[in-house]
Amino acid sequence: MRSPQEMKRRNATRRRRARASVLMAAAAAIFGAGCSRAVLPATGSHPAVFQPIGPFYQPPRPLPPGAPGQLIRDEPMAAPAGFRAWRILYHSRSVAGADIPVSGFVVIASRPAPAAGRPVLAYAHGVRGLANICAPSNTTQPLAAIQEYAPMLKAGAAVVATDYPGLGAPGSHPYLVGESEARSVLDAVRAARQLTALRLSSDLVVFGDTQGGQAALFTGQIASQYAPQLHLLGIAAEDPPTNLIALERHAATTPFAAESLLEAAAGYSAAHPSADLRTILTRRGLTDLGLLRRECDDQFGKATAGQSIPSVFASNPLTTPPWSTGLAAGAAGAARTPAPILIVQGSADQVYRASITVSFVQHICTLGDTVDYRTYSQIGHAVTIAAANGIITWITSRLARRPAPSTCRK
Numbered sequence: 001m002r003s004p005q006e007m008k009r010r011n012a013t014r015r016r017r018a019r020a021s022v023l024m025a026a027a028a029a030i031f032g033a034g035c036s037r038a039v040l041p042a043t044g045s046h047p048a049v050f051q052p053i054g055p056f057y058q059p060p061r062p063l064p065p066g067a068p069g070q071l072i073r074d075e076p077m078a079a080p081a082g083f084r085a086w087r088i089l090y091h092s093r094s095v096a097g098a099d100i101p102v103s104g105f106v107v108i109a110s111r112p113a114p115a116a117g118r119p120v121l122a123y124a125h126g127v128r129g130l131a132n133i134c135a136p137s138n139t140t141q142p143l144a145a146i147q148e149y150a151p152m153l154k155a156g157a158a159v160v161a162t163d164y165p166g167l168g169a170p171g172s173h174p175y176l177v178g179e180s181e182a183r184s185v186l187d188a189v190r191a192a193r194q195l196t197a198l199r200l201s202s203d204l205v206v207f208g209d210t211q212g213g214q215a216a217l218f219t220g221q222i223a224s225q226y227a228p229q230l231h232l233l234g235i236a237a238e239d240p241p242t243n244l245i246a247l248e249r250h251a252a253t254t255p256f257a258a259e260s261l262l263e264a265a266a267g268y269s270a271a272h273p274s275a276d277l278r279t280i281l282t283r284r285g286l287t288d289l290g291l292l293r294r295e296c297d298d299q300f301g302k303a304t305a306g307q308s309i310p311s312v313f314a315s316n317p318l319t320t321p322p323w324s325t326g327l328a329a330g331a332a333g334a335a336r337t338p339a340p341i342l343i344v345q346g347s348a349d350q351v352y353r354a355s356i357t358v359s360f361v362q363h364i365c366t367l368g369d370t371v372d373y374r375t376y377s378q379i380g381h382a383v384t385i386a387a388a389n390g391i392i393t394w395i396t397s398r399l400a401r402r403p404a405p406s407t408c409r410k
Contacts, residue, residue: 049139049140049141049296050133050134050135050138050139050296051133051138051139051140052133053132053133053135053138053168054138056073056075056087056089056103057089057103057135057138057168057169057170058169058170059072059089059101059169059170060072063091063099063100063101065099066090066091066099067091068091068092068093068183068186068187068190068226068227069090069091069092069186069187069188069189069190069191069227070090070091070190070191070194071088071089071090071191071194071195072089072090072091072101073088073089074086074087074088074089074195075087077105077137077142077143079107079143080143082109082110082154083107083108083109083110083143083150083153084107084108084109084110085105085106085107085108085142085143086105086106086195087103087104087105087137088103088104088105088106088188088191088192088195089101089102089103089169090102090103090104090187090188090190090191091187091191092165092183092184092187093183093187094165094174094180094271095174095177095179095180095183095271095272096271096272100165100169100171101169101170101171102162102163102164102165102168102169102184102187102188103135103137103138103162103163103167103168103169104137104160104161104162104163104168104184104188104191105136105137105142105143105160105161106158106159106160106161106192106195106198107143107146107153107158107159107161108153108158108159108198109153109154109156111154111156113156113198113199114156116201117199117200117201117202117203118156118157118158118198118199118200118201119156119157119158119200119201119203119204119205119233119399120157120158120159120160120189120192120200120201120203120204120205121149121152121157121158121159121160121204121205121206121207121395122159122160122161122162122185122186122188122189122204122205122206122207122219123146123149123159123160123161123207123208123212124161124162124181124185124206124207124208124209124211124212124213124215124216124219125161125162125163125164125208125209125211125212126208126209126210126211126212126213127175127210127211127263127297128167128296128297129167129292129295129296129297129298129300130166130167130172130173130175130263130266130267130270130292130293131167131173131292131293131294131295131296132166132167132168132170132171132173132293133294133296134167134173134296134297135163135167135168135169136161136163136167137161137163137168138163138167138168146159146161148388148392149392151392152392152395152396152399155396157399158192158198158200160188160189160192160200161188162181162184162185162187162188163184164180164181164184164215165180165184166270171270172269172270172273173267173270174267174268174270174271175211175263175264175266175267175270176211176214176241176244176263176264176267176268176330177267177268177270177271177330178214178215178217178218178221178330178332179218179222180271181211181212181214181215181218181219182215182218182219182221182222182223182226183222183226184215185206185208185215185216185219186219186222186223186226186227186230187227189204189227189230190227190229190230201231202229202230202231203231203233203399204223204230204231204232204233205232205233205234205235205236205395205398205399206219206220206232206234206235206236207235207236207237207238207391207395208236208237208238208240209237209238209239209384210238210239210240210241210352211241212237212238213237213238213239213240213241213343214237214240214241214242214332216235216236216237216240217235217237217240217242217332217333217337217341218332219232219235220232220235220337220338220339220341221332221334221335221336221337223339224338232338232339233339233340233398233399233401234339234340234341234342234394234395234398234404235337235339235340235341235342236341236342236343236344236391236394236395237341237342237343237344238343238344238345238383238384238387238391239344239345239346239349239351239352239381239383240332240343240352240357241352242331242332242333242352242356242357242360243331243356243359243360244264244327244328244330244331245318245324245327245328245331246353246356247260247352247353247356248260248261248264248318248327249318250353250356251351252309252318254350255305255306256301256304256305257307257308257309258288258304258307258308258309258311258312258313259300259301259304259305259307261309261312261313261316261317261318262285262288262289262292262304262312262313263292263300264317264327265277265280265313265317265323265327266289266292268317268322268323268326268327268330269323272322272326275322275323275326277289280313280314280315280317280320280323281312281313281314282310282311282312282313282314284307284311284312285311285312285313285314288303288304288307288312291303291304331360332360332364333360333363333364333367335367336364336367336368336369337364337367337369339398340369340370340371340372340398340404340406341364341369341370341371341372342371342372342374342391342394343357343361343371343372343373343374344374344375344376344383344387344390344391345357345373345374345375345376345383346375346376346378346379346380346381346382346383346386347375347376347377347378347379348378348379348380349379349380349381349383350380350381351380351381352381354375357373358373361373361407361408365408365409369408370404370406370408371406371407371408372394372404372405372406372407373407374387374390374407
């Protein structure tokens with residue numbers, strides 16, 4: 001029998017390889033085989049992928065006032081033949097209501113927009129880390145994460161991808177703070193619509209994986225109030241974290257217990273600075289916190305694997321307010337989502353347990369949500385290959401305004 005440490009390594013490696021296979025196949029078959037520069041998948045490692053933060057990400061100081069979604073600046077990015085891309089820096093709002101800068105990027109196909117404008121696929125990325133350098137738009141291959149959506153781009157859609165607050169642009173990253181993520185998703189779309197040459201419509205579908213799955217679910221909850229000018233047609237979430245307390249209790253039984261809990265607690269403190277995380281950390285925990293603020297997810301995970309929660313925390317955030325109450329309040333499903341939802345997951349997922357997701361799906365079904373929940377037998381936390389075609393078909397159907405399927409019992 002494999003040890004928990006071996007299972008953790010296998011799960012992480014399998015997920016990276018699965019996503020890499022999808023992206024490389026899409027790059028070769030769709031984004032233009034024979035391009036002069038190969039388009040390789042991002043692996044989340046530093047320093048091979050993430051670059052030093054450049055001047056584009058630095059907003060004016062002091063930051064001039066701006067409405068949520070107001071564009072601060074944009075610049076062209078390198079893209080494969082047949083596509084165009086831009087980095088964007090824009091105004092958003094923290095959960096406390098502060099005006100903050102957030103970065104991201106936009107991709108379209110180099111062809112005229114449809115008569116009604118380009119519908120938008122808003123992409124919410126999975127965990128990359130909490131350090132400022134870990135922005136997806138700041139990698140050597142920033143378009144790798146969205147290459148499987150090239151058919152939609154060729155059909156006339158645009159992809160708009162936020163980095164989230166504190167990744168790229170200055171600030172701390174409120175990791176797993178769903179409303180913060182959702183605001184940055186919606187404000188990225190509002191900012192991209194100010195690039196008039198793109199001719200973006202108000203039609204929008206949100207897709208996110210892992211952390212981004214949570215962001216997508218929260219986007220569905222707040223979109224009608226926060227960005228009523230956008231027309232949200234659907235939310236697709238792959239392996240989403242839902243009940244954060246339950247997920248962290250499960251993580252506590254694994255070799256990545258300290259890594260997972262420190263990231264979640266640090267994310268809460270980033271959104272609520274009065275919750276000084278240093279007050280509940282041991283000396284080793286303070287060292288790990290410094291590493292978390294410098295390194296991206298892969299390197300941080302390698303450095304902290306196997307550490308116990310008592311070795312890092314003098315007081316456990318799961319039982320110590322305000323982290324305990326804040327993480328409990330950070331669960332998705334607090335409000336009904338008007339747009340239909342797709343959730344996909346491997347039945348053998350040992351990171352975000354399928355049983356936790358099933359309870360969440362049952363809950364939002366009782367709220368009246370339209371939910372299509374799909375599990376993939378004997379697949380762990382690496383559902384990308386199995387689910388990719390189904391996700392794209394589901395998104396395409398939402399943009400075509402076809403009736404959405406539901407697995408909720410009536």
